[in-house]
Amino acid sequence: MPLVPSHTLRPARSIYVAVCAAFLVSLALRPAAAADAATLTLYSAQHHQVVDQLTQSFTKETGIPVRVHSGEAPEIANQIAQEGARSPADVYFTENSPELTLLDEKGLLAKIDPATLAQVPAKYSAADGKWVGVLARENVLAFNPAMIRENQLPASLMDLAKPAWKGKVAIAPSDADFLPLVQAVVALKGKAAAMDWLKGLKQNAQVFSDDEGVVAAVDRGAVATGIINNYYWARLRTEEGVDKLHSQIHHFANGDVGGLINVSGAAVLASSKNPEAAQRFVAYLVSKPVQTMLGKGDIDFEYPLAKGVAPNPLLKPFSELQPPQISMAQLGDDRQAAQLLRQAGLI
Amino acid sequence: MTEAVASGPASRQRASRRQPPAALLVLALIGPLIVLLPLAFTLFEAARVDGAEAVELLARPLVGELLVNTIGLVLAATVAAATIGTAAAWLVERTDLPGYRAWGVLAAVPLAVPPFVSSYAWVSLSPGLQDFAGAWLVVTCSYYPLVYLPVAAALRGLDPALEETARSLGCGSCACFRSVVLPQLRPALLGGMLLVALNVLVEFGAFALLRFRTFTTELYAEYRTGFDGPGASLLAAVLLLLCLACLFAEVKVRGGAGYARLGRGVRRRAARLKLGLTTLPALAGFAALAMTTLGVPLGMIAYWLTQHGAAAISPAEASVSLLIDATISSLWLGLSGAAVTVALALPLGFVAVRYQSRFVTLLERMAYLAQGVPGIVVALALISLTIRAAYPLYQTTPLLIAAYAIVFLPLALVSVRAALSQAQRGLEEAGRSLGLGWAAVAWRVLLPLIGPGLGAAAALVFVSIVTELTATLLLAPIGTQTLATQVWADTSTLAFAAAAPYAALMMALSLLSTWLLARRFAATRFVS
Numbered sequence: 001m002p003l004v005p006s007h008t009l010r011p012a013r014s015i016y017v018a019v020c021a022a023f024l025v026s027l028a029l030r031p032a033a034a035a036d037a038a039t040l041t042l043y044s045a046q047h048h049q050v051v052d053q054l055t056q057s058f059t060k061e062t063g064i065p066v067r068v069h070s071g072e073a074p075e076i077a078n079q080i081a082q083e084g085a086r087s088p089a090d091v092y093f094t095e096n097s098p099e100l101t102l103l104d105e106k107g108l109l110a111k112i113d114p115a116t117l118a119q120v121p122a123k124y125s126a127a128d129g130k131w132v133g134v135l136a137r138e139n140v141l142a143f144n145p146a147m148i149r150e151n152q153l154p155a156s157l158m159d160l161a162k163p164a165w166k167g168k169v170a171i172a173p174s175d176a177d178f179l180p181l182v183q184a185v186v187a188l189k190g191k192a193a194a195m196d197w198l199k200g201l202k203q204n205a206q207v208f209s210d211d212e213g214v215v216a217a218v219d220r221g222a223v224a225t226g227i228i229n230n231y232y233w234a235r236l237r238t239e240e241g242v243d244k245l246h247s248q249i250h251h252f253a254n255g256d257v258g259g260l261i262n263v264s265g266a267a268v269l270a271s272s273k274n275p276e277a278a279q280r281f282v283a284y285l286v287s288k289p290v291q292t293m294l295g296k297g298d299i300d301f302e303y304p305l306a307k308g309v310a311p312n313p314l315l316k317p318f319s320e321l322q323p324p325q326i327s328m329a330q331l332g333d334d335r336q337a338a339q340l341l342r343q344a345g346l347i
Numbered sequence: 348m349t350e351a352v353a354s355g356p357a358s359r360q361r362a363s364r365r366q367p368p369a370a371l372l373v374l375a376l377i378g379p380l381i382v383l384l385p386l387a388f389t390l391f392e393a394a395r396v397d398g399a400e401a402v403e404l405l406a407r408p409l410v411g412e413l414l415v416n417t418i419g420l421v422l423a424a425t426v427a428a429a430t431i432g433t434a435a436a437w438l439v440e441r442t443d444l445p446g447y448r449a450w451g452v453l454a455a456v457p458l459a460v461p462p463f464v465s466s467y468a469w470v471s472l473s474p475g476l477q478d479f480a481g482a483w484l485v486v487t488c489s490y491y492p493l494v495y496l497p498v499a500a501a502l503r504g505l506d507p508a509l510e511e512t513a514r515s516l517g518c519g520s521c522a523c524f525r526s527v528v529l530p531q532l533r534p535a536l537l538g539g540m541l542l543v544a545l546n547v548l549v550e551f552g553a554f555a556l557l558r559f560r561t562f563t564t565e566l567y568a569e570y571r572t573g574f575d576g577p578g579a580s581l582l583a584a585v586l587l588l589l590c591l592a593c594l595f596a597e598v599k600v601r602g603g604a605g606y607a608r609l610g611r612g613v614r615r616r617a618a619r620l621k622l623g624l625t626t627l628p629a630l631a632g633f634a635a636l637a638m639t640t641l642g643v644p645l646g647m648i649a650y651w652l653t654q655h656g657a658a659a660i661s662p663a664e665a666s667v668s669l670l671i672d673a674t675i676s677s678l679w680l681g682l683s684g685a686a687v688t689v690a691l692a693l694p695l696g697f698v699a700v701r702y703q704s705r706f707v708t709l710l711e712r713m714a715y716l717a718q719g720v721p722g723i724v725v726a727l728a729l730i731s732l733t734i735r736a737a738y739p740l741y742q743t744t745p746l747l748i749a750a751y752a753i754v755f756l757p758l759a760l761v762s763v764r765a766a767l768s769q770a771q772r773g774l775e776e777a778g779r780s781l782g783l784g785w786a787a788v789a790w791r792v793l794l795p796l797i798g799p800g801l802g803a804a805a806a807l808v809f810v811s812i813v814t815e816l817t818a819t820l821l822l823a824p825i826g827t828q829t830l831a832t833q834v835w836a837d838t839s840t841l842a843f844a845a846a847a848p849y850a851a852l853m854m855a856l857s858l859l860s861t862w863l864l865a866r867r868f869a870a871t872r873f874v875s
Contacts, residue, residue: 067826072571174568213558220475345408
């Protein structure tokens with residue numbers, strides 16, 4: 001074998017030097033992974049745009065650094081349940097109430113400060129005071145006016161399971177936002193009716209993995225209607241621009257189950273090693289200035305739940321909504337809903 | 348080698364049966380063992396699911412739907428990649444296509460564009476692509492170089508004499524390609540196609556963003572709705588079996604088939620076919636290919652960089668620091684992952700090259716099994732394992748790096764092994780006989796010999812880690828964001844403009860490293 005001339009090795013050495021230097025520099029600059037005692041650990045299943053905004057302003061105001069672990073709501077709830085007393089989480093901030101109810105049932109939550117609870121109408125928080133409602137979203141039907149006329153839209157969510165709707169509706173059964181809706185149908189119409197409804201949807205619906213996918217499909221004309229939370233439509237509208245938008249939303253009225261309000265809430269973990277900062281963060285979420293900021297900005301499109309705070313003008317005024325009468329306790333913990341979805345073959 | 352020559356075949360046999368030092372063997376064992384860990388754990392978990400429940404979970408209509416989706420896409424993408432890859436290779440290697448050298452490079456570059464980035468580009472261009480068609484387009488664009496590269500190499504290596512003989516016996520150029528060239532390309536082509544199939548099977552990010560449901564996206568959905576349930580391990584086991592079947596087929600094709608050329612003498616270069624009137628369509632084809640595979644992803648990133656998505660941008664003052672944090676995390680994970688992976692591959696490669704035995708071959712094959720274990724399966728298994736049995740490792744950086752080492756060990760092993768097999772043992776023995784200790788020999792003789800090969804291995808692993816999504820997404824410690832997870836977080840919430848800076852930085856890192864590698868590789872080729 002001919003020996004490799006030494007000059008061919010030289011570029012390699014300079015690359016090594018460069019790589020080693022880059023390694024050392026990044027090692028030095030590396031953000032501290034381990035949390036010190038003062039850092040608050042937030043498990044979040046809320047939209048990361050909202051969470052970024054909130055954690056940054058919280059840190060600026062209080063000097064308490066926050067590190068965030070994000071995921072889908074039931075995933076995080078089950079994760080906290082598995083981690084148990086060892087969980088590094090201090091606060092859980094999530095999109096829907098059932099995950100919080102689940103953790104409450106397992107005895108993993110601490111009581112929220114009464115002053116914090118007082119900021120929000122009592123019906124949007126846990127009856128036992130273990131979590132507080134922060135924001136709310138409305139379930140709506142997104143539709144594409146080029147594919148369906150407004151007067152053809154259903155009066156009730158239950159209609160979408162009828163044969164006439166075959167191929168005309170999109171759903172995202174594995175999105176955490178769909179589970180409370182199933183649970184609401186069970187609570188208001190009974191388990192058998194809920195199962196029939198889901199079986200009808202299995203026949204009729206195009207299935208997507210999340211609400212973002214549903215609203216995008218309706219907007220591009222792949223399907224006439226889709227069950228979503230109003231948040232996603234407002235978000236698409238802002239991102240794409242009003243002139244490029246091809247979809248509208250239909251509100252279910254007269255207390256129909258389709259108009260269900262999903263409550264996004266926050267809780268302090270009983271296992272928190274930093275309960276004081278955790279309570280402070282939760283109080284911060286429902287404080288007037290923060291709620292006003294959320295209502296005003298074009299980052300979040302949810303209804304602030306604190307008393308006397310106006311929502312984003314893009315949304316239909318909260319007082320004009322006609323949601324079904326259902327309590328947080330009736331919405332339960334998602335487990336039955338997931339089981340029904342599995343039996344119906346939707347997940 | 349001298350002793351073998353001196354005392355004949357008996358001692359050569361003895362030499363090949365030499366046992367590696369125990370310490371070395373232990374080091375070599377680590378890699379294969381950590382590869383087996385998630386694989387065995389997933390199969391064990393799946394087997395533990397109660398029989399009736401397993402039937403109920405697997406006989407769901409959803410599983411059938413996933414099989415149809417997954418296998419349909421694998422077939423469609425494999426056939427498309429084979430067609431495009433072979434046509435491009437033939438045009439570049441065998442015709443007088445103007446600028447064939449440049450087209451040859453452009454045809455290979457898409458490998459440096461991670462599929463989830465090109466799906467981000469296509470989805471943000473037209474949401475209409477969120478379907479089978481979009482998934483097909485994206486994976487074909489990303490993976491056809493896996494066919495193009497080996498087929499082009501095979502075409503370069505073919506002896507033109509056979510074709511000339513066929514032509515002289517009256518074969519037309521088409522008939523000649525079909526009956527003489529194509530059969531000789533078969534090992535390269537089939538091997539490439541199986542690699543495409545394997546990559547489509549394990550792809551996750553692209554399909555999730557395209558909202559196309561396959562086994563990997565459904566595994567993720569199971570994880571999202573239940574964290575660590577029995578359903579996921581069963582789906583994972585089905586996916587694993589599909590992947591391993593592909594992997595074994597690939598090993599068979601690569602190992603079994605081969606066309607030998609008898610006779611000595613220098614092989615001539617094949618004459619380039621004059622394209623004539625077909626030059627224009629061929630050029631248009633290449634231009635369209637470059638446009639779809641590179642133009643659209645890079646163009647869309649550039650477009651979104653200039654847009655200000657009001658809803659997309661997190662508070663403006665924070666995005667620069669977020670960008671820097673994410674870049675540093677990506678670099679740090681990439682570098683430490685590359686170091687650990689190459690460190691695991693090195694003893695294994697050394698044992699494989701210097702102490703061949705059945706046991707060592709077995710070890711090597713165990714390491715290569717990792718190619719058939721999807722990143723999402725590795726990540727889910729590691730989460731379950733640590734939360735149940737090794738809680739101090741749970742949600743830590745070392746665990747994420749272990750996942751990288753598992754997924755990319757085969758990649759590192761190939762380069763390390765190639766470098767080691769080119770380093771002659773005689774040189775080390777000469778060093779020892781001149782009085783150097785083994786450490787000095789390793790440092791002063793072996794390292795300079797295999798250095799470039801190790802560097803290439805580390806660079807390959809580095810690029811792969813920076814553009815890796817699945818394991819990073821599931822295993823990143825709390826508060827760690829990388830470029831890839833940021834692109835993911837923004838794109839999956841339709842915030843295309845916010846994703847652009849992260850995607851742009853990631854592409855820049857990936858293209859730069861690939862370019863450096865290619866340049867070095869080209870330089871050594873010209874020297875020898």
